[in-house]
Amino acid sequence: MSSHWISIYALVGMFVLATVLPINMGVIxxxxxxxxxxxxxxMNAKAIMGGFPADLFLTLVGITYLFALAQNNGTIDWLVRLAVRAVRGRIAAIPWIMFFIAALLTAVGAVSPAAVAxxxxxxxxxxxxxxxxxxxMGLMVVHxxxxxxxxxxxxxxxITNKIVAKAGLPLNxxxxxxxxxxxxxxVSLLLFFLMGGMKLLRQKADTTGAVPATRRAAHAQGGAQVFGDAEAESFAEERRVATAAGESLMDAAPAVPADQGSRGYQIATVVGLxxxxxxxxxxKQDIGFVSITIGLVLTLMAPNLQKRALGQVSWPEIMLIxxxxxxxxxxxxxxxIxxxxxSVAGLTSPMMAALLLCFVGAVVSAFASSTAVLGSLIPLAVPFLQGDAGVSAVGFIAAMAVSSTIVDVxxxxxxxxxxxxxxxxxxRDVFFRQLMVYGAIVTVVAPVVVWLLFVVL
Known part of the structure; x- marks a missing residue:
């Protein structure tokens, strides 16, 4: 068995082990x-550590730390109330506002993770x-x-247009x-109606930002903070005990009253954001360094108010990623890779090769850099895109672009x-599984759909 297949089988084994046992897959x-x-x-240890995503680690730590600060001083709740007033209480409009703001940010040059962050x-x-x-809501932002x-x-x-131009392929x-x-x-429209959009269309919040009584009661029972207690989440035994008692660990944890900062401090937080x-x-500054720097400035302004923020960073999720x-x-x-x-590009059927390249792009992008995937897989398709194989270069590029990025959910x-x-x-465990299941569905379905739409038809 070749080393490539061993590494692939090992990855599959990790998924199985993390699914069967309550073990953080990052450790595995x-x-x-x-x-x-x-x-x-x-490989030696130094070469292995060369694959450690330091930029991703810093981004996740910095962003979750900064927004824990914003949650603790009441800025997030204040912004939420302003958003409700802006749409005159139409709750159903908020997911779409988030969708189009995220789309606008990336369209004008933002890196996708920066916009989502x-x-x-x-x-x-x-x-x-x-x-x-x-x-x-999360999927609407990512899509x-x-x-x-x-x-x-x-x-x-x-990047894609440069790669296509360099390969000498038609560009559109x-x-x-x-x-x-x-x-x-x-996809977002479909998700909106499958995940409660019709119910949201019938709801309207108080334009002052107040939570309706029924939802306020439900929210109070949960008592969870925006990031939860990452330290508590690390203990699997406590999680199992809480689950056995019929409640989640986050629900079982004592509610900690949220200290609210002054309006001036909240304005300073908004300026920081x-x-x-x-x-x-x-x-084009690094989002991880910038977010930690802004977080430090806010912490220096109110060190006692923000002393719990570092413990609210989502360490188990960061470890996994x-x-x-x-x-x-x-x-x-x-x-x-x-x-x-x-191996896929060497197949005799150009149509089938195009489909499988879309699959490879989707699977690899679900775990690694979408940009790197586009840069490595598009050149592999040049031989059959330049010939008379019946595969449209413009259509294939569109299919590859979509299948390699939509899986970032x-x-x-x-x-x-x-x-x-x-x-x-x-x-968090349930939410992680929901994201993983949805991501798996998209990884399997999206390549076929975009291949049919842009390559076959």
Whole structure:
């Protein structure tokens, strides 16, 4: 058995083990990276650690820390009330506002994770307060960010267009942009009605931002904070005891009264969030460093009020994401990703090769960089796209673009991880499984749908 297949089987085994047993998959993945890297690939520890996603780690820590501060000082609740007034209490409009704001940010040049990092905490805080399905809200934000991701001036669009031009293939920037926006918008519309959209259309909040009595009572019973207590979540035994008692650990934990900052401090927090958006979107600064810096400034302004914030960082989720990413990094260094891509591209049927390349792009992107996938797989398709094989280059590029990015709803991708880390008032294990199941469905279904739409038809 080749080393490539061993690494693939090991990854499958990790999923099975993490599903059967209540063990953080990140821990399993770190061990897998060490064993496969040393015993199979002959790598040393330094080479294995080269796959550790330091930028992703810093992004997750910085963003969850900053928004824990914003939650603790009452800024998130204040912004939620302002949002309710802006739409005159129409709760059903909020998920769509989040969708289009995220799409606009990526369309004008924001990196998709940056847009999700800015929008998701506010959106999910609103979802918890007004009884909106948090999975729906999180998915709307991610699909919005991906929907605008292929405009000619966007990050994904610019990189993809350069790759296509370098490969000497026909280029249609607008077609790729509209394909991504159309598919993500259609999926979001479907999700909206499947996940309680009709019920939201019949609801209207008080324009002062007050929570209706029935939902306020339900919210009070949960008593969960926006990020939960990450330290408590780390103890599997406590989780099992709480579950056996018929309640989640977050519900069982004593409710801690949230200290509210002054209005001036809340305004300073909003200024910090706006600074985060400007510095990351327009000045291309690293979102992890910027968010931690702003968080430190806010902490220095009220150290006692914010002393619990670091404990509210979602450490179990961060461990999971960076562990899996490190293992995928080992697979990339072993050449497993290239091995799979070249094996698919070498098939005799161009149509089937196009479909399988879309599948490979979707599966790999669910765990790794979508940009890297586009950069490595599009060139593999050049031989059959330049010939008379009946495969449209423009259609294939659109299909590859969509299938390689729409799967970022996976909890193992940066966008999905941000949604998981910022979910409020949920059982994290259940929410993780929901994201994983949805991500798996999208990974299987999306490549077939976009292949039929843009390549076959």
């Amino acid at each position: 993945a770190f061990v897998g990276a060490f064993l496969v890297g040393t015993l199979v690939a002959g 800015i929008i998701a905490p506010i959106a999910l805080g609103f979802a918890a307060k007004y009884g909106i399905n948090p999975l729906l 919005g960010a991906q929907g605008g991701g292929f405009s000619p001036i966007s990050i994904y669009g610019g 920037e607008i077609a790729t942009m509209l394909a991504s926006l159309g598919v993500n918008l259609s 706006l600074a985060l958006a400007v510095l990351t979107l327009f000045f 960076v562990g899996v990413s490190t293992y995928v990094g080992v697979m990339e260094k072993m050449g497993t 290239d091995f799979v891509g070249h 996976s909890p193992f991708s940066t966008n999905g991880a941000l949604v998981l880390a910022n979910a409020k008032g949920v059982d």
